[in-house]
Amino acid sequence: MSTGEEVKAVHLPAPRSSPENDEPEPEPRRGARTPRWLVPAVVAAVLALALGGAGLLFRVGELTNSPAAGNRALTDTEATTRVIGDVSSALGKVFSYAPTNTGATRQSARELLAGKAARQYGELFGQVEKRAAEQKLTLTTHVVRAGVTRLTDRGAHLLVFLDQVAERRGKPPVTTAAQLSVTAELSDGRWQIVDITSR
Incomplete structure (x- = not known):
C-alpha cells in the first residue's frame, strides 16, 4: 500500500441476536436500594x-x-348523699337513748336495722336498757363525718366517724369518739343498716 492512497473505514452492522436469546434489558434504577438492616x-x-x-x-x-367501674360512689353524687344521710340518721337514732325512753330507741332499731346488725343489737340492747335505768344514763350520738367507699344499686359500704356524749345525773358529760364500718342495703326504697363493725 502506498502512502498516497486513502484508507476508507468500513462500518459493519452489529450482529442481530436471534429472538430466542433475547433478554429484557434491566430497568434503570429509580432510587437507592433499602439497606438490609432496615x-x-x-x-x-x-x-x-x-x-x-x-x-x-x-x-x-x-x-x-x-x-x-360499677362503684356509683365515684359517679353518683345524689345517691351517695342520700345513703350518707340515711345511715347517719339511723346511727343517731339507734345509738341515742334516755333512761326513761329506751322504748323509742328499740323501735327505731326495728325499723332501721336488719340482718346481722339487728341480731347483734337485739342481743346487747337489753343490757343497755338495764344500765341506762340504773345509772340514769343518757347517751346522744352525732355523726361527725361519713364517707361511702362502695355503692351499688342495692348495697353500700361506709366509713363513719361519730361522737357519743354520755351524761349521768350529777356528773359532767363525757364525749367519746368512735369509728365504724357500716354496710347498708336498699330495701323498699330506704337504706337499712345490715352490719356494723367497730374499727
Missing part, C-alpha cells in the same frame, strides 16, 4: 405498635369490667 427494624417497630395497641385495649377492657 427491614428487620421496620418489622420490629410495627410489631411493637401492634402489641402496644393490643395491650392498651386489654387494659381498657379490664378497667371497664373492674369492680371500680
Whole structure:
C-alpha cells in the first residue's frame, strides 16, 4: 500500500441476536436500594405498635369490667348523699337513748336495722336498757363525718366517724369518739343498716 492512497473505514452492522436469546434489558434504577438492616427494624417497630395497641385495649377492657367501674360512689353524687344521710340518721337514732325512753330507741332499731346488725343489737340492747335505768344514763350520738367507699344499686359500704356524749345525773358529760364500718342495703326504697363493725 502506498502512502498516497486513502484508507476508507468500513462500518459493519452489529450482529442481530436471534429472538430466542433475547433478554429484557434491566430497568434503570429509580432510587437507592433499602439497606438490609432496615427491614428487620421496620418489622420490629410495627410489631411493637401492634402489641402496644393490643395491650392498651386489654387494659381498657379490664378497667371497664373492674369492680371500680360499677362503684356509683365515684359517679353518683345524689345517691351517695342520700345513703350518707340515711345511715347517719339511723346511727343517731339507734345509738341515742334516755333512761326513761329506751322504748323509742328499740323501735327505731326495728325499723332501721336488719340482718346481722339487728341480731347483734337485739342481743346487747337489753343490757343497755338495764344500765341506762340504773345509772340514769343518757347517751346522744352525732355523726361527725361519713364517707361511702362502695355503692351499688342495692348495697353500700361506709366509713363513719361519730361522737357519743354520755351524761349521768350529777356528773359532767363525757364525749367519746368512735369509728365504724357500716354496710347498708336498699330495701323498699330506704337504706337499712345490715352490719356494723367497730374499727
